[in-house]
């Protein structure tokens with residue numbers, strides 16, 4: 001662990017869910033195509049369930065829930081949420097009960113199928129957005145408290161200062177790995193949904209390696225509010241760990257193709273390109289869009305010479321949107 005990050009984060013409760021360092025892999029064929037050195041941090045291999053970026057956040061969120069003596073975990077997301085499924089799995093592994101408060105159409109595919117196979121309790125609501133969904137989560141928490149339970153609510157994507165510590169810690173891991181392979185990344189690129197991963201990276205890099213840019217590729221509704229949300233979360237996380245006047249620069253680009261979950265030809269072709277060129281499987285909702293954005297900007301020379309993509313997982317989305325992806329190929 002990077003000594004500076006270690007000293008900043010050691011006071012926060014964390015439960016180990018990732019027993020290893022995820023590898024950084026050079027992509028020679030994609031690099032040749034782009035004319036820059038492209039690397040991928042394999043956070044799809046964090047190891048619990050379908051892996052992904054959420055496990056890093058859950059190490060701190062569930063560590064916090066343990067200290068607070070909670071006995072049931074509640075979280076929210078879309079029916080096909082990666083975050084909701086891995087939260088359910090991690091919670092069960094640690095002996096918690098868990099309720100997933102979800103929105104959308106119940107289809108036994110992808111993560112929702114996995115929720116059911118694993119016997120994770122789900123409650124599906126007609127909610128227009130995550131804010132409304134959080135209201136339902138609070139109602140579930142109240143219902144459980146009245147029965148004497150101690151619920152712990154995790155917001156969408158684990159996007160709180162506690163959850164964001166996961167990517168402050170990851171920045172330390174990346175800095176150490178960069179030193180070992182003798183690479184100073186110009187840019188680190190990640191898919192952005194609820195914003196916690198980008199916020200954590202921005203804080204970690206502001207502390208450890210100011211010359212490296214943290215770049216988010218927004219995969220859903222984009223705009224000023226999204227940028228402000230990430231900025232506020234990054235600032236709150238900096239204060240939470242006690243680091244004053246961090247010079248935070250949030251860079252966010254819109255590669256949503258108009259809406260969250262919209263599968264396009266560009267995304268389908270990017271998934272096939274990276275899969276066949278490098279054997280790395282991207283997902284259609286997050287990493288396929290973000291990697292398309294990386295290729296788009298890198299070809300214009302806008303991301304520098306040494307670019308690291310964080311593969312944040314999401315493989316279940318392939319089995320949720322498979323027919324849509326195939327329709328373009």
Ligand SMILES: Cc1ncc(COP(=O)(O)O)c(CNC2(C(=O)O)CC2)c1O
Pocket residue numbers: 052053076077078080081082083084156157158159191192193194195196197198283286287312313314315
């Ligand atoms: C595979 C994958 N990659 C990137 C992201 C975006 O991460 P942030 O939410 O930290 O911005 C998600 C999020 N998913 C959410 C979910 O409910 O699954 C939080 C939206 C993701 O699942």
